[in-house]
Amino acid sequence: MSETFLPELPQELWRAGKLELAYGVRQFLRVMRMASAGLGQLLAEVESRGVKDLYGYGSTVAWFADVAGLSSREAGPVVRRAIALNPTRALDGTEVPPVAPATAAAAAEGAIGDHRIDQILEFLGKIPAEVSPEDREYAEKTLATLARKAGPRELADAEAQVLGWLDPDGKEPKDPEPAPPSREVTLERRKDGFWKLSGLLDDELGARTAAVLDAYAKPRPVDEVGQADPRSKAERQGDAFAEVLDLAIACPDQPGTSGYRTLLHVTIGLEELKSGIGTACLDFVGALTAREARLAACDCLMLPIVLSAAGEPLDVGRLRRFVTPGQRRALNIRDRGCAFPGCHRQPKHCHAHHIDHWADGGPTDLRNLVLLCGFHHRLIHHGDWEVRMAADGLPEFTPPQYLDPLRRPRRDTLHRAA
Incomplete structure (x- = not known):
């Protein structure tokens, strides 16, 4: 083993420049790695001579754990790494070559540390037994050379490529039936x-x-x-x-809804629903505002439930479909997507909005319907934008006064241009 000296630290670290600090870290890191490699050579020699004969311990791991003040779990990887990187001797005195000689050389120079060593050793354990010794040696040498400068991710990518070259078919699956997700x-x-x-x-x-x-x-x-x-x-x-x-x-094959966007149980007084003031109960699971109920009712199945002042159900109306599949197809063809100016959403992401709401007596026909995505649907219901049907049968939108004092109507041009 070559003699190694620790680099000298400046007496006043706070005076050191950034280059001196970086150089010092690299030097000490190299010394630590070289010391670890030297320790591995000693442990490999102890393993070769037999730790039981030398010190009376049952294993090199147990002896090293006692000497270093470590647990067996901490000492085990150090000893296994030492045996893999250094030559040992069998009971009959014949030499057992190291598993990763090129990696051992890089470690002795202080070029790689324990984590990259373990990464390479783990890779070598994945190589199939039928791979020739020459190919195995070439793969280990290639990775050891790359590990001198590469990080863990780059080395892992290289390992995957090398393993694909050595074993293109991969391991035969033990269980032909995949595990359930x-x-x-x-x-x-x-x-x-x-x-x-x-x-x-x-x-x-x-x-x-x-x-x-x-x-x-x-x-x-x-x-x-x-x-x-x-x-x-x-x-x-x-x-x-x-x-x-x-x-x-909205999928026709979806169980329970038959393609209807929402099944809305409206438990609210009719006047409250028309005025938009008050609360409603959606599907008996929680409260929502009357304005939210109006928004959801634009494109849904509606089941009106009329309540008395005391909350007693007086009448449960018939289930009513507001926008038929045929009307929806016609809307898709006419508006070609969300009709709000500048919106690029496609028809499948849109709701059918009643311009004059059904609760206010608005009819469910094409002259009173417009496609809106979820965001702009909510904006129309809760914001200051207004929508109307122009004389040519296409929807146009009036912006709030703070956006345009003259409130000039706007149209979507994206879908028309397309």
């Missing part, structure tokens, strides 16, 4: 009326879910007044989740 979802209603969604998805479903949410959670483009999407990433993903649910509910 592990998926858990929990939905709980909190006391404040919000719902808490949590779960655990397997890798495949998690990747699919992330891809869908990313596709629908993209920020809205800058609008005509230059305002960017103010929503956070979490808020955009929440809105994306709502859109995905809308798509699922």
Whole structure:
């Protein structure tokens, strides 16, 4: 073993420049790695001579743990690493070559540390037994050379490529039947009326879910007044989740809804629903405002429940479909997507909005319907924008006065240009 000296530290570290500090860290790191390699050579020699004969211990791990003040779990990797990197001797005196000689050389120079050594040794354990010694030696030498400068991820990528070259077919699966996916979802209603969604998805479903949410959670483009999407990433993903649910509910084969977007049990007085003042109960699970009930009722199945002043159900009306499948197809052809100016949403992401609301006597026909995405649907119901049907049979929108003092009507031009 070569004699190694520790580098000298400046007497006053606070005076050292950034280059001196970096150089000092690299020097001490190299010394530590070289010392670890020298320790491994000693441990390999103890293993070769027999620790029981030398010191009376049952294993080199137990002896080293006692000497170093370590637990057996801490001492084990150090001894196993030493045996893998250094030559040892069998009981008959014949030499047993190291498992990773090129890695051992890099470690002796202080070029790589314990973590990269363990990474290479783990890779060597994955090489099939039928691979020739020459190919195995070449693979180990290639990775040891790369590990001198590469990080863990780059080395892992190289290992995957080398393993693919050595064993292109991979291991034969032991069980031809794949294990069932592990998926858990929990939905709980909190006391404040919000719902808490949590779960655990397997890798495949998690990747699919992330891809869908990313596709629908993209920020809205800058609008005509230059305002960017103010929503956070979490808020955009929440809105994306709502859109995905809308798509699922609108599927004709979806059980329980038959393609209807919402089944709304309206337990509210008729006058309150018309005025938009008051509260309603949605599907008997919680309260929502009358304005929210009006929004949901634009494109849904409505089951009106008339209550007395004391809350007694007086009459349960018939289930009524407001927008028929034929009307929806005609809307898709006419508006070609969300009709709000500057919106790029496609028809499948849109609701059918009643311009004159049905609760106010508005009819369910094409002259009174317009496609709106979820965001702009809510904006029309709760904001200062207004929508009307122009003389040519196409919808146009009047902006609030703070956006345009003259309140000149606007139309969507994106879908028409397309």
